[in-house]
Amino acid sequence: MQRTFSIIKPDAVSRNLIGQITQRFEENGLSVIASKMIRLSTEQAEKFYAEHKGRDFYEPLVGYMTSAPIVVQVLEGEDAIAKNRQIMGVTDPAKAEAGTIRADFALSVRENSVHGSDSPESAAREIAFFFDEKELCPRN
Ligand code: CMP
DSSP states (O other): OOEEEEEOHHHHHHHOHHHHHHHHHHHOEEEEEEOEOOOOHHHHHHHHHHTTTTSTTHHHHHHHHHHSSSEEEEEEEEEEHHHHHHHHOOGGGSSOOOTHHHHHHHSSSSSSSSOOOOSSSHHHHHHHOOOGGGGGOOOE
């Protein structure tokens, strides 16, 4: 079993897509073991996306991620990181495979509806960024 970190981003929360997106995870074998809705501060968004600092999309990304609430989740399942990335589709919705979340719901490369960890190291860092260990509720 593996864990990954997911964000349902402002564009999706604003369009009432929390349920439909979570359903895609659950029907593909991923279980939600932690979930909360939050509004990111600028400081939190800057820190979370620090690896992109200096890229041309960094400042608009921080503005977008703080523009409305988000839902942060921890997903658990077999090969959760790769499975979630497959369910999401690639970053740019115009290039995402049909049937993926980004192909079906995303508005643009920035407003791309979901985030998912890209490695076990990122997953551990991102989960710890938003959740205390005691907030995780594994199924067993
Ligand atoms: P994600 O991969 O979850 O984390 C980085 C985010 O930056 C990405 O989703 C997009 O929301 C955004 N992003 C990445 N590349 C670009 C780009 N070329 N233009 C605008 N936004 C981008």
